[in-house]
Amino acid sequence: MPAPNHVQVCGNDHSPWVQAVLLGLREKGIRHTLVTVPPPSVIANSGVVMPVAQIDDGPWLLDSERILVALGFSKVEAAERRAMQSVFLSDAMRRTEGRWEFWRRFSFSRDGHPSAVRRMWNHFWRTFPVFYFFLLITFGSRGRSRPTEEQLVEEFRFFQDRLAGDAAFLGGAAPDTVDLQLFGQIQMFASIPGPSLRVLREHPELARLRGWIGAMQERFRDHPRLYSAPWFEPRLPEIEPARALERCFYWAGAVAMWIALPISLLAVVYYATRVRKKGLLRS
Numbered sequence: 688m689p690a691p692n693h694v695q696v697c698g699n700d701h702s703p704w705v706q707a708v709l710l711g712l713r714e715k716g717i718r719h720t721l722v723t724v725p726p727p728s729v730i731a732n733s734g735v736v737m738p739v740a741q742i743d744d745g746p747w748l749l750d751s752e753r754i755l756v757a758l759g760f761s762k763v764e765a766a767e768r769r770a771m772q773s774v775f776l777s778d779a780m781r782r783t784e785g786r787w788e789f790w791r792r793f794s795f796s797r798d799g800h801p802s803a804v805r806r807m808w809n810h811f812w813r814t815f816p817v818f819y820f821f822l823l824i825t826f827g828s829r830g831r832s833r834p835t836e837e838q839l840v841e842e843f844r845f846f847q848d849r850l851a852g853d854a855a856f857l858g859g860a861a862p863d864t865v866d867l868q869l870f871g872q873i874q875m876f877a878s879i880p881g882p883s884l885r886v887l888r889e890h891p892e893l894a895r896l897r898g899w900i901g902a903m904q905e906r907f908r909d910h911p912r913l914y915s916a917p918w919f920e921p922r923l924p925e926i927e928p929a930r931a932l933e934r935c936f937y938w939a940g941a942v943a944m945w946i947a948l949p950i951s952l953l954a955v956v957y958y959a960t961r962v963r964k965k966g967l968l969r970s
């Protein structure tokens with residue numbers, strides 16, 4: 688299979704699944720662009736589900752694993768997929784505990800559209816996905832018990848146990864889909880620091896996993912969206928935030944989402960229901 692010339696990815700780099708795809712593209716050295724607002728045809732089909740990616744002129748693909756397999760990486764085992772989902776939900780469902788912090792941290796993420804005008808437009812409209820996930824997490828986490836430190840350690844131990852041999856990566860001598868997805872989760876933990884990040888950095892029983900994080904961080908040290916950079920060894924500089932003017936567009940969009948609450952709320956209910964009815968999120 689010839690290597691693609693260019694891959695267009697849509698989504699936000701706080702998403703671990705978007706990060707997995709970006710890391711895979713860097714691993715293969717494939718040119719790519721990340722935009723935060725998908726084209727209208729993609730929104731009509733799959734709402735704001737992320738990631739979606741288009742390899743050259745091919746169809747839009749959903750799901751990080753499917754996209755990574757299309758790029759030449761391996762499928763993930765069912766047990767790994769389940770373990771990854773637990774790690775994901777334990778952190779994702781706590782991200783809106785600091786409400787202001789949630790919106791503030793998202794203001795810094797960058798859009799990679801080459802046109803400055805389109806970037807401003809995207810910064811305004813990317814607040815819809817932020818608003819969408821804000822509501823989904825706020826309501827989805829109600830009545831859900833917070834994972835204890837022991838539960839978090841147990842979830843991470845699944846992956847640590849897989850690192851028992853000599854191989855530096857879960858996939859062997861080089862990172863594979865499971866490495867990319869797990870390191871993607873770590874980018875999410877670091878994008879809004881919380882208990883998962885703390886446990887990973889400090890817990891004495893997770894030293895081997897920290898060794899793997901170090902190997903991944905070294906390998907992807909040039910990735911411009913490495914939220915884990917200042918939190919793990921080898922320490923690297925923090926990533927560059929969106930520019931001040933871009934953030935102004937973001938905040939204008941955020942205010943618009945709340946002013947237009949009846950419409951934006953209806954849109955969230957419509958797309959969230961549609962995504963679930965169509966079964967677009969495989970876990």
Ligand SMILES: N[C@@H](CCC(=O)N[C@@H](CS)C(=O)NCC(=O)O)C(=O)O
Pocket residue numbers: 702703704735736737738749750751752823958959962968969970
């Ligand atoms: N298994 C999927 C999971 C993707 C996923 O859960 N994405 C979240 C954002 S981090 C999403 O788009 N959720 C939309 C929704 O819940 O309606 C993958 O690997 O890409």
